[in-house]
Amino acid sequence: ETDLTDEQFTARSSAFTAWEQRTLADLFDHCGLSTRARTVLAAHAPTYGLPPGRCPLPTHAAIIDHYLHGAYYPKGGGQMLPAGLVEVIESHGGEVRTRARVERILVTSGRARGVTLTDGEVVTAPLVVSNADYTRTVQNLVGEEHFEPGTVRRTRGSTMSxxxxxxxxxxxxxxxxxxxxxxxxxxxxxxxxxxxxxxxxxxxxxxxxxxxxxxxxxxxxxxxxxxxxxxxxxxxxxxxxxxxxxxxxxxxxxxxxxxxxxxxxxxxxxxxxxxxxxxxxxxxxxxxxxxxxxxxxxxxxxxxxxxxGTPYGLAGWGATGERPDTTTGVEGLHVVGTSIRYGSGIEGVATGAMMCASTILGRRLVPEVTRGAVLADRSLLPHRGEDFDPLAVSRGRARRHARGLARIDTARRPA
Known part of the structure; x- marks a missing residue:
């Protein structure tokens, strides 16, 4: 039931509450499984980069649930996902800038104010959402002095998948x-x-x-x-x-x-x-x-x-199964990506992004999307011709036609 709040879900799910901070190996031990059975049931472990003894049970359960309901592949290849995202952002008045590395997230008086780029440019904004590595966000981009002591302690002691x-x-x-x-x-x-x-x-x-x-x-x-x-x-x-x-x-x-x-x-x-x-x-x-x-x-x-170099994010951040939320304790600063509580992989990251947007907007987006709602205005989206190149689109409008960059050959794509 997608309309349940976290509290309602927890109240209805006593088994989840009992096991949410246990490992996959704990469940295997509880069930008395053989070595071979453990290997078969944990075969998806390379998908999140942890052995059963370190994998929080909800992490493995989410992966299995994903595949049991059917994993999908974007028509045209994985590059279509960022290309589609860029098209939505740009067609709705946003700007995507690549090769624009952030040096610092600006925080004054407990509130995020924007970012400074490595070339010295300052971009001000009322909200900053960091998709960077979580530890780098806390320690390098923002600075530990702006976070609660518990957040700093868990981040310093964190491990990666x-x-x-x-x-x-x-x-x-x-x-x-x-x-x-x-x-x-x-x-x-x-x-x-x-x-x-x-x-x-x-x-x-x-x-x-x-x-x-x-x-x-x-x-x-x-x-x-x-x-x-x-x-x-x-x-x-x-x-x-x-x-x-x-x-x-x-x-x-x-x-x-x-x-x-x-x-x-x-x-x-x-x-x-x-x-x-x-x-x-x-x-x-x-x-x-x-x-x-x-x-x-x-x-x-x-x-x-x-x-x-892991794409799977945090392996340990405090207690087993604990991960940061999208809110940070710094007003106006939110985090998304592979280290957030909603999991890694495309599905986990997308869910975390929707939950982050829900918090910012005060609107429960996941139930809407689950029911099939389209949040963008389709009439604004650009037409994709036969020469559509998802790699070029993903670079953003300013660098789309830069010379000397790799391109996807669309000439051999069937009409």
Whole structure:
């Protein structure tokens, strides 16, 4: 029932209240499950980057509920999501600025007043919503002196979920016939064995894989793969330490790594190990590779400035299962993103954003959206022609046609 308040939901859900600060391993112990059964039921663990002994039960339950109700894929590929968001913002009078890094969130007299960019420009605003890494927001962008002592204490003691590495693979052939579904592949029947291996900084052989098949999910999209070709992504969890990857500091803090011998060696070792595991799971395909690109945690940190390069946000922030709310205690400052109480992943982040907007507007948006309400004015949205490029649109109007930038070839997209 989407109209229930948090208090009403808690009152009706005694089981949830009893287990909300317990781990997935606690539930497995309570049920007396075998090692193999634990691995099968926790197989989605790479989707949130935590072993059963550290995963809050609600986190795993939310992921399972998501897949049981059907996971969806945006027609045209994942880039369509930010492109659609930018279109809504710009068509309703907003502005999207990329390559405009924030140096500081301005707070005076306990209230957020705007931001200062790294080039010195000051942008004032009555509200600031930070989608940056939560710890960086508190400690670097705002400053601990503006937060309650409890918030500062939990943030200082916080830990992050494990990061992952990705191989982007394109083949000049189609994959052997398989279901149009994600693949979770495990080398061992004991999921904890794989997590212990990562804690020991051993990545070869790769203990588990998560594979997503873009060209199976949207076979008609020629911007994803030409006809007769395949496009898929191979992911696995990896050690988060900067030193392991050959960097003294992360790229978000100015660390250099891309040309160091250790980083290049680690990246190549990981690529080879992931390809070996992927061929165990899918069968031989290396002879058909036309494009292969690897992204490590340092790659992700360079782009999203997430602590440790994880896309999954906080693993620990106080008690088990506790995460920050969208309000911060600083008037006019709100937070969203992967570390908020509503979870990581697209669904969790989108839900957190709607809850943040609900707080700001004093309006319960989630029930409206669940019932199918469209909050934007569709008549204002731009027409998408045959040359629509979601990557260019996502950069914002000011940089949409900048020279020398990558573009998605839409010429081969079917009419």
């Amino acid at each position: 494990l990061p992952f590495a990705v191989l982007y693979v394109a083949l000049d052939t189609t994959l052997p016939e398989r279901p149009n579904a994600n693949l979770w592949w495990y080398r061992h029947t004991d999921i904890d064995t794989g997590f212990r291996q990562l804690a020991e900084h051993r990545i070869d052989p790769v203990p588990f894989l998560f594979v997503s098949f873009s060209s199976l999910k949207d076979p008609a999209a020629r911007n994803i793969a030409p006809e007769g070709h395949s496009n898929f992504q191979v992911m696995t969890l990896v050690p988060p330490d900067h030193a392991y990857w050959g960097a003294d500091a992360g790229p978000a803090d100015g660390g250099r790594y891309r040309r160091t011998d250790l980083y290049r060696r680690r990246k190549q070792e990981l690529t080879d190990a992931m390809l070996n595991a992927a061929e165990e799971a899918l069968g031989p395909f290396r002879g058909h590779i036309t494009h292969l690109e690897a992204a490590t945690p340092l790659t992700h940190e360079r782009y999203i400035h997430s602590r440790g």
